[in-house]
Amino acid sequence: MTIRTDLDKIPVTVITGFLGAGKTTLIRHLMANPQGRRLAVLVNEFGTLGVDGDILKSCADENCPAENIVELANGCICCTVADDFIPTVERLMALPQRPEHILIETSGLALPKPLLKAFDWPSIRSRITVDGVITLADAEAVAQGRFASDPGAVDAQRLADDSLDHDTPLAEVFEDQLSCADIVLLSKTDLVNKAGLEHARTIVTEIAPRPLPVLPMRDGVIDPQIVLGLGAAAEDDLAARPSHHDGHDEHEHEDFDSMVIDLPEIADPDRLVAAIRTLAREQHILRVKGYVAIRGKPMRLLLQAVGERVRTQYDRPWGTQPRQTRLVVIAEHDHIDATAIHAALAGQVAPRG
Numbered sequence: 200m201t202i203r204t205d206l207d208k209i210p211v212t213v214i215t216g217f218l219g220a221g222k223t224t225l226i227r228h229l230m231a232n233p234q235g236r237r238l239a240v241l242v243n244e245f246g247t248l249g250v251d252g253d254i255l256k257s258c259a260d261e262n263c264p265a266e267n268i269v270e271l272a273n274g275c276i277c278c279t280v281a282d283d284f285i286p287t288v289e290r291l292m293a294l295p296q297r298p299e300h301i302l303i304e305t306s307g308l309a310l311p312k313p314l315l316k317a318f319d320w321p322s323i324r325s326r327i328t329v330d331g332v333i334t335l336a337d338a339e340a341v342a343q344g345r346f347a348s349d350p351g352a353v354d355a356q357r358l359a360d361d362s363l364d365h366d367t368p369l370a371e372v373f374e375d376q377l378s379c380a381d382i383v384l385l386s387k388t389d390l391v392n393k394a395g396l397e398h399a400r401t402i403v404t405e406i407a408p409r410p411l412p413v414l415p416m417r418d419g420v421i422d423p424q425i426v427l428g429l430g431a432a433a434e435d436d437l438a439a440r441p442s443h444h445d446g447h448d449e450h451e452h453e454d455f456d457s458m459v460i461d462l463p464e465i466a467d468p469d470r471l472v473a474a475i476r477t478l479a480r481e482q483h484i485l486r487v488k489g490y491v492a493i494r495g496k497p498m499r500l501l502l503q504a505v506g507e508r509v510r511t512q513y514d515r516p517w518g519t520q521p522r523q524t525r526l527v528v529i530a531e532h533d534h535i536d537a538t539a540i541h542a543a544l545a546g547q548v549a550p551r552g
């Protein structure tokens with residue numbers, strides 16, 4: 200273990216990437232393989248339901264106890280810097296057992312650059328340095344052109360020129376996240392073949408404003424020595440990380456909406472999954488996550504959907520908690536039809552009695 204004095208800056212790794220790219224899965228892996236470091240984790244979610252924080256707290260151990268895992272829910276880390284983010288980081292630094300490395304998971308819709316700028320704040324700058332920005336990109340989604348439909352036309356120049364802003368909101372977030380990266384991890388390699396992986400790599404390379412290491416990753420498994428300890432001091436290197444929102448103090452999240460759906464017990468998990476797949480196709484849903492109460496099952500079902508890919512897992516008994524289904528749904532604002540989504544999910548509720 201490294202010996203640290205109070206004069207040493209605490210390294211922070213920012214883990215970013217679009218909704219559902221696998222950020223929480225990577226952090227779980229890093230928590231399980233901390234390389235002797237005492238960790239703290241700050242997780243930011245777009246929706247109001249703290250699913251990621253809950254998942255991470257269930258992995259707490261002596262290297263990263265539950266009090267070292269904090270959530271900034273219902274927001275965008277980049278817009279709440281002064282009010283929420285800085286005080287939270289200061290709280291982490293004041294823990295009796297000072298963390299030796301802090302991992303920050305941004306929400307999948309956050310632009311990482313305003314966050315990097317926060318590390319320039321006087322109270323933070325002298326005590327923390329951004330060791331690196333790790334950007335995850337879902338290899339299958341990228342290869343299918345879900346972010347940049349015409350990769351040949353993607354020109355890094357456009358990032359610097361507001362007048363050429365023809366991007367979709369999805370593409371803008373994706374490009375900003377790549378622009379900030381020190382390393383790009385192409386996640387979910389099990390869902391693509393070799394050609395798909397190479398295609399995704401080409402798209403990322405064309406979008407990135409400078410040459411970057413692009414590494415494949417499955418189920419969050421990567422040698423922590425590759426992603427931690429980069430010493431990038433990203434806060435000193437902002438100009439090399441262009442953003443669509445450079446020059447704007449504020450940015451809007453109106454392009455995306457989240458809704459929380461509360462329901463009683465669900466009859467059949469397979470039919471619920473099928474209904475979510477149909478919704479993802481027809482309502483352009485980007486992400487669904489939360490907990491489901493299945494009639495007759497003592498365990499709660501953790502449900503995660505990224506586009507049409509749905510994963511479920513019974514994670515723990517309900518115990519004394521009310522058996523209630525609660526899902527957060529995130530979609531593009533122009534496409535979301537809250538009534539249709541609610542009706543389709545309510546159709547899966549178990550009949551009374």
Ligand SMILES: Nc1nc2c(ncn2[C@@H]2O[C@H](COP(=O)(O)OP(=O)(O)OP(=O)(O)O)[C@@H](O)[C@H]2O)c(=O)[nH]1
Binds near residue numbers: 251307386418504
């Ligand atoms: N097939 C496959 N699924 C994966 C892999 N990594 C993560 N997933 C799944 O993808 C879903 C989203 O993973 P998360 O780690 O929650 O993604 P995230 O980026 O933290 O999601 P948000 O915080 O909502 O943006 C989960 O169902 C994971 O189990 C992988 O390598 N392969």
